[in-house]
Amino acid sequence: MKSLSDKRVVFLVEDGYEDLECWYPKIRLEEEGAETVVASRSTGTRHSKHGYPIEATQAPDEIDLSSVDGVVIPGGTGSPDKLRRSSEVAEFVRKVNETGGIVAIICHAGWVPISAGILSGRRVTGYQAIKDDLINAGAEYLDEPLVRDDNLISSRHPGDLPEFARGIIEALSSR
Secondary structure, three states: OOOOOOOEEEEEOOOOEOHHHHHHHHHHHHHOOOEEEEEOOOOEEEOEOOOOOEEEOEOHHHOOHHHOOEEEEOOOOHHHHHHOOOHHHHHHHHHHHHOOOEEEEEHHHHHHHHHHOOOOOOEEOOOHHHHHHHHHOOOEEOOOOOEEEOOEEEEOOHHHHHHHHHHHHHHHHOO
């Protein structure tokens, strides 16, 4: 039996998402038995930075929060920048956090929980270019491959993906 067969994780993407930061944890979670759902501001094909499209099948406001164990937000400057402008996305991330669901961010994805207002007083990492944004949102920035603060999991860049995926799997396993 797979360790995460009873878990459901939503991936939030928009055009310009960083390919590896989406596909690596998505595939790893599926290998562990988790159900993954791709969501965006609207349904349809989303195009990555490097040419790997992904199909968004739901918008965040269409997802039953009681069925969600976590949300993963890949980086790439384009995707998080678009996602953070959506009140529906911010509300979804805020509610997942409030219910104790995993909120996993990597690279520039820290912009989304900043807009959701959930980083104040939290320990977090992210791409160096958004360090000041994270600090100004009230977070304590740590330059480490993986930072876990309760249900918040964060990594800096694609080079941290092994740690990021393991951190998500461990957090979901203990939920």
